[in-house]
Amino acid sequence: MPDLAIRCRGLVKRYPPAVTAVDGLDLEVARGECFGLLGPNGAGKTTTVEILEGLLAPSGGEVEVLGRRWGEDAAGLRERIGLTLQETHLYEKLTARELVQLFRALYRRGRDVDEVLRMVSLEEKASSWYERLSGGQKQRLAVAVALVGDPELLFLDEPTTGLDPQSRRQLWDVVTELKRRGKTVLLTTHYMDEAERLCDRVAIVDHGKVIALGTPRALVAAHVGQEIVEFQLDGAADGDEAAFAALPAVQAVRRVAGGWQLVTDQVHLAIPALLGSLTARGQAAVALSTHRATLEDVFVTLTGRRLRD
Amino acid sequence: MTERAATPPPGPAPAPDRASGEGPGALWLLTLARVRLFYREPSTLFWTFIFPVLLTVALGIAFRSRPPEPVAIGVVAGPGAAEARSALTGQPDVKVTVLDEAAARAALRTGRVAVVVVPGASPVLRFDPTRPESRLARVVADDLLERAAGRRDVLTPRQDTVTEAGSRYVDFLIPGLLGMNIMSTGLWGIGWVIAELRQKKLLKRLAATPMRRWHFLFSFAVVRLLFLAVEVPFLIGFGMLVFGTPFQGSALALALLALLGAAAFSGLGLLIASRASNQQTVGGLINLVLLPMMILSGVFFSSANFPDVMQPLVKALPLTALNEGMRAVLNDGASLAAVAPQCLLLLGTALVSFAVALRIFRWS
Numbered sequence: 045m046p047d048l049a050i051r052c053r054g055l056v057k058r059y060p061p062a063v064t065a066v067d068g069l070d071l072e073v074a075r076g077e078c079f080g081l082l083g084p085n086g087a088g089k090t091t092t093v094e095i096l097e098g099l100l101a102p103s104g105g106e107v108e109v110l111g112r113r114w115g116e117d118a119a120g121l122r123e124r125i126g127l128t129l130q131e132t133h134l135y136e137k138l139t140a141r142e143l144v145q146l147f148r149a150l151y152r153r154g155r156d157v158d159e160v161l162r163m164v165s166l167e168e169k170a171s172s173w174y175e176r177l178s179g180g181q182k183q184r185l186a187v188a189v190a191l192v193g194d195p196e197l198l199f200l201d202e203p204t205t206g207l208d209p210q211s212r213r214q215l216w217d218v219v220t221e222l223k224r225r226g227k228t229v230l231l232t233t234h235y236m237d238e239a240e241r242l243c244d245r246v247a248i249v250d251h252g253k254v255i256a257l258g259t260p261r262a263l264v265a266a267h268v269g270q271e272i273v274e275f276q277l278d279g280a281a282d283g284d285e286a287a288f289a290a291l292p293a294v295q296a297v298r299r300v301a302g303g304w305q306l307v308t309d310q311v312h313l314a315i316p317a318l319l320g321s322l323t324a325r326g327q328a329a330v331a332l333s334t335h336r337a338t339l340e341d342v343f344v345t346l347t348g349r350r351l352r353d
Numbered sequence: 354m355t356e357r358a359a360t361p362p363p364g365p366a367p368a369p370d371r372a373s374g375e376g377p378g379a380l381w382l383l384t385l386a387r388v389r390l391f392y393r394e395p396s397t398l399f400w401t402f403i404f405p406v407l408l409t410v411a412l413g414i415a416f417r418s419r420p421p422e423p424v425a426i427g428v429v430a431g432p433g434a435a436e437a438r439s440a441l442t443g444q445p446d447v448k449v450t451v452l453d454e455a456a457a458r459a460a461l462r463t464g465r466v467a468v469v470v471v472p473g474a475s476p477v478l479r480f481d482p483t484r485p486e487s488r489l490a491r492v493v494a495d496d497l498l499e500r501a502a503g504r505r506d507v508l509t510p511r512q513d514t515v516t517e518a519g520s521r522y523v524d525f526l527i528p529g530l531l532g533m534n535i536m537s538t539g540l541w542g543i544g545w546v547i548a549e550l551r552q553k554k555l556l557k558r559l560a561a562t563p564m565r566r567w568h569f570l571f572s573f574a575v576v577r578l579l580f581l582a583v584e585v586p587f588l589i590g591f592g593m594l595v596f597g598t599p600f601q602g603s604a605l606a607l608a609l610l611a612l613l614g615a616a617a618f619s620g621l622g623l624l625i626a627s628r629a630s631n632q633q634t635v636g637g638l639i640n641l642v643l644l645p646m647m648i649l650s651g652v653f654f655s656s657a658n659f660p661d662v663m664q665p666l667v668k669a670l671p672l673t674a675l676n677e678g679m680r681a682v683l684n685d686g687a688s689l690a691a692v693a694p695q696c697l698l699l700l701g702t703a704l705v706s707f708a709v710a711l712r713i714f715r716w717s
């Protein structure tokens with residue numbers, strides 16, 4: 045039996061009368077793995093994570109965290125996990141250091157308070173009241189508070205949303221360092237580059253279900269080609285899908301908001317062919333661009349929608 | 354994925370774990386956090402300490418015991434006015450004014466004089482029997498006029514004036530304000546604060562740690578106790594120093610009453626805040642509990658003013674028990690045994706409200 049940090053089967057969460065936030069979700073996360081949950085707003089990521097954290101009771105399904113169930117040994121499990129909520133407020137009138145100290149004291153074992161503050165670059169703000177920290181600093185403090193119990197398993201719900209590029213990169217370093225120390229990380233994110241960079245595997249969640257699972261590279265290879273050519277047609281002209289699909293080296297054609305996407309593995313053949321075909325019909329392409337296929341393209345392929353609208 | 358999980362983590366060995374029990378304990382830091390939050394929030398300091406003192410000063414001044422008011426007698430100008438005037442003057446607590454007819458009527462109506470003497474062969478005493486001071490002034494005027502006309506007193510009783518300690522309004526007020534303060538710091542200090550923590554998801558965040566739930570609740574209790582130990586002596590001491598209010602009974606009984614009162618209202622605060630996810634809802638509920646008690650339980654005026662049918666309800670309110678108990682101890686010198694019924698009522702309120710609150714409490 046593989047050594048799993050998280051295992052859940054057929055997870056369901058209903059909010060009567062009408063909402064099914066999580067709809068039969070299966071997940072296995074190995075120890076030492078960094079796992080990403082991706083999905084649009086309202087997909088059920090936060091709900092799933094909070095069930096795994098033992099903060100919400102599921103309406104159905106099984107959950108095992110670090111080999112235990114929440115009903116068996118909640119207190120023991122809490123010693124071994126750390127987490128950030130999607131939205132964190134801490135005591136407004138305590139300083140950053142006082143807050144980390146307080147949370148440190150709640151765990152039997154943990155890390156040094158100043159070391160944790162240093163990891164999220166808040167040494168200089170250690171004596172500032174929480175209410176006087178900027179939004180990004182508050183978020184980093186939430187991560188510090190999640191780390192101070194030295195968890196084996198860390199849950200981060202959108203840890204980098206709203207951070208500046210430098211702080212994001214810093215947080216990536218924190219996660220990389222945890223991975224190096226053999227810790228397990230489960231994070232949710234809307235940033236594809238983040239998932240591709242940090243996560244060993246990702247699950248794409250939509251309407252409360254996992255619709256794709258694998259390493260970022262494998263998902264891209266399986267669901268989209270190598271390169272994407274994107275363009276719009278000038279004026280009111282309408283494109284001919286069959287004609288695009290017949291172009292050399294084009295593997296798939298998709299209509300996306302306001303334009304077209306061609307999936308190809310040979311851009312240098314596809315683009316001249318496309319332009320030639322358009323000129324022959326008296327049409328012109330505007331906003332022509334190409335990019336390497338990403339998880340975002342996987343998402344668009346799978347759902348016909350964009351991740352962030 | 355299975356393989357990588359099976360291999361030991363690469364990289365340097367994890368930093369050594371801190372030994373358990375090192376550093377200050379959770380209970381201590383949770384309590385310290387509450388103390389810091391309290392004194393870093395000037396408005397709570399104001400409402401707990403300054404506001405009751407200001408209220409006492411304002412009401413104490415407004416309702417201070419004045420030296421006895423002189424009896425104001427008006428005499429209508431005309432024949433015989435001078436004689437009547439000299440008959441009425443000479444007493445230290447009587448003030449006589451001669452007025453024409455219209456002015457005399459106006460003065461009586463507005464209360465500047467309490468009785469009007471219309472002099473003549475058979476004088477008239479004009480007064481308003483619905484006003485106690487007017488009835489008193491009639492008796493005084495009548496007495497003085499009769500004596501001037503030659504009446505001889507047959508009996509002259511010796512006069513013995515007393516002022517009972519604890520009978521003034523400020524003596525009544527201080528225990529009431531103390532009770533009200535214990536009530537509002539319990540309800541707001543526990544209920545409102547917990548509602549805020551839940552609304553901000555801080556309760557949820559704390560519940561996600563291995564924190565012992567009782568440590569958290571106990572930290573609130575410790576802090577309430579700490580502030581009670583400042584709040585109660587502060588207000589009583591202020592009353593004794595500035596207004597000379599009495600402290601006749603057992604200090605132990607007073608401490609016990611204050612403690613049980615704080616426990617009862619903290620329990621009610623916890624109960625009110627045990628489920629509501631919205632702070633405004635909790636604020637409304639607190640006022641719903643607090644305002645009726647402020648009126649019914651004898652804070653500013655005696656609850657004996659309410660009709661008999663309401664008395665069982667009034668007596669069952671925890672604030673009534675607290676106020677009556679503290680008044681009995683401070684003003685009437687009651688012993689611990691004498692306030693046992695009040696103590697039991699408060700203890701019962703505390704036990705029931707805590708038991709229910711802890712059963713239904715929601716952390717998220």
Ligand SMILES: Nc1ncnc2c1ncn2[C@@H]1O[C@H](COP(=O)(O)OP(=O)(O)OP(=O)(O)O)[C@@H](O)[C@H]1O
Nearest residue numbers: 059063064065083084085086087088089090091092
């Ligand atoms: N307490 C609740 N009552 C009713 N519906 C809820 C509740 N909490 C969440 N939902 C619904 O459940 C669905 C999933 O919400 P969830 O917060 O898990 O989404 P998410 O994937 O985390 O989205 P986001 O990316 O915006 O954070 C949403 O449709 C949401 O409206």
Ligand SMILES: [Mg+2]
Nearest residue numbers: 089090091130
């Ligand atoms: Mg979410």
